[in-house]
């Protein structure tokens with residue numbers, strides 16, 4: 001009994017030592033494997049960054065950009081306004097980047113071809129430029145730059161607000177339309193939250209705006225951008241029944257098909273040129289391809305009362321999207337991840 005008593009602690013020590021060594025080996029192997037994966041992914045990310053055109057060709061996705069205001073930010077501390085504004089200088093730099101790097105903004109009619117994997121008509125890399133809300137600064141600021149570069153764009157307008165103090169006039173819309181560069185599509189009548197609207201209201205907002213826009217521009221209207229990105233199944237079914245063929249939301253993902261929740265990247269005062277380059281070159285890895293904003297309220301408009309002006313025309317514009325529960329960048333759902341950030345998270349995991 002005495003011998004057994006003495007052997008037991010010895011056995012225990014021996015087994016305990018083996019367990020300790022195994023544990024240490026496991027840690028080292030895990031560390032080496034993680035280090036290898038981290039280095040591998042970092043190298044791959046660098047290669048991807050260096051040669052984005054190959055990724056675009058393989059990926060086939062279309063970057064769709066969403067702008068609101070293009071003009072000066074009078075109060076740099078106005079974060080809500082900054083989330084909707086791009087300065088003239090930044091906008092011109094972005095358009096310059098597109099032109100210098102082989103991009104060509106396409107028209108809505110060309111989207112089916114893009115999603116079939118084709119490039120733009122000229123063989124350049126396709127991108128779609130969209131502008132929401134029909135602010136008057138589009139006429140004075142964005143449109144001249146689009147003309148300078150010969151770029152196509154789409155303007156989504158809430159028809160009931162046109163001719164208002166800070167919005168485009170129908171005369172300006174017709175003049176812009178005659179350039180052949182800008183298509184005007186639907187953004188409802190009153191810029192309401194469709195996801196919170198009744199069936200009758202949805203039908204009115206989508207039907208009335210479509211007929212008014214077609215009458216004023218003389219062009220068919222087939223596309224829709226949901227105000228606040230708010231959408232529901234009922235909204236989509238109503239849009240389909242009224243003859244719409246596609247609709248846009250907001251989300252950090254490129255578009256891969258035409259549907260009723262086509263994602264768009266918001267470009268605003270927080271968008272650096274580096275971030276812009278990542279977006280158009282497909283360096284943003286999206287975790288979820290479809291972005292649906294949570295239902296908000298219908299009383300989101302014009303709460304901030306913030307006003308901006310253009311130096312020459314002093315054309316002041318207000319911001320219907322400001323003050324909404326989903327307008328600030330800090331409140332947006334971060335569905336997008338850059339590849340380096342993805343590598344870092346993988347490494348942490």
Ligand SMILES: [Zn+2]
Pocket residue numbers: 132133187191226227228320321
């Ligand atoms: Zn809007």
